[in-house]
Amino acid sequence: MRYLHGVAYLAARGFLQHLLDELPDYNRLDGELVSRWKEEPSGGTSTETIQAPHAYWTRTVWLEPFLMEFDSISKAAKGMRAMQRNWAPYPTILQRRTALIAEALPPLPLKAKAFPFGLPKSPMGGFTLLGENLLLGSALCSSPFPNGEFSFVEDKLGPPSRAYRKLWEALLLAQTLPNPGDFCLDAGASPGGWTWALAKLGAKVLAVDRAALDPSILAMPGVEYLRHDAFTLKPAECGAVDWLCSDVICYPRALYEWISLWLESGLAQNYICTIKMQGPSFDRETTELFARIPGSKVLHLWHNRHELTWINLKSWRDAPEA
Ligand SMILES: C[S@@+](CC[C@H](N)C(=O)[O-])C[C@H]1O[C@@H](n2cnc3c(N)ncnc32)[C@H](O)[C@@H]1O
DSSP states (O other): OEEEEEEEEEEOTTOHHHHHHHOTTOOEEETTEEEEEEEOOTTOOOOOOOOOOOOSSEEEEESSEEEEEOSSHHHHHHHHHTTOSEEEEOOSSSHHHHHHHHHTSOOOOOSOBOSSOOOOOSOEEEEEEEETTEEEEESOBSSSSGGGOOOBOOOSSSOSSSTHHHHHHHHHHHTOOOOTTOEEEEETOTTOHHHHHHHHTTOEEEEEESSOOOHHHHTSTTEEEEESOGGGOOHHHHOOEEEEEEOOOSOHHHHHHHHHHHHHHTOEEEEEEEEEOOTTOOOHHHHHHHHTSTTEEEEOOTTOSSEEEEEEOHHHHHSTTO
16 A cells, blocks of 8 residues: 555536646546645655645545555455445446445445435545556545535425525535524525525525515515515615525626625624636636635535535634634
């Protein structure tokens, strides 16, 4: 087993090119796994570290990559099992052989999960084959889900769109939920998937959109609807909100300017907003502005499309090192 200096990034589904643009000096590409690591020279005890630049367009990052030579499937599985339990296969070449190794490992928790649930605490690894007898793996990945992927048990009747799944995922990562009675502003609410998810938690929701809200959502207890351009709605007109949520389709800069008003006002406690990229490009400059706001995380969620999610919590602003 040879530990490597650096990390490997698994691209967000459909956004390999964005990730390659973020990591122009990668040294290997296996499927959508972008490597940025170096091998220790043989016999070396180098303490060289390779900077692992932050990249947004990932579904998970292999944090402790290693190369392992093996002469049989069972020996590969045994070597990995000795490190920890959970290993997600990422087949690129030799798909059958990769699958046989995966079958020799403990089963992964792949069942759809009912919201809310606690994030898995045990480490999640990943592996792929670089040759018949050579495996690239990492016992620790940034996402606790296999290859960063998971699914919710979905409600096919209540919500009028499936967009609620990305709000659920953001709330899971925030590890905090709106409390019953919390006041939420849901900007760009139509047809009402996010409003549905918030109201189901017992929150009071002001749903704002230029388009209509689904009548079944309008009828939910605690839901109010305002037909309005969200960006001309000033914080002082709304008053204090516990959660400011936005899924408005707009240029990232328009969202940033509106959010800046809220940050200045101090009237919003917590924020979950999608930063939607317009056209095929990635607005890195505005994304960085969001990321630099104290107490922020900007992530590509498994349920995101061509968008990133900005999460900013009062508890993170109060304890930035936590
Ligand atoms: C992706 S959809 C929102 C889906 C919604 N979150 C759900 O869960 O069903 C984006 C919404 O943004 C709304 N929108 C776009 N510009 C807006 C603006 N300036 N003010 C308010 N709503 C806006 C659109 O009308 C559209 O309904």
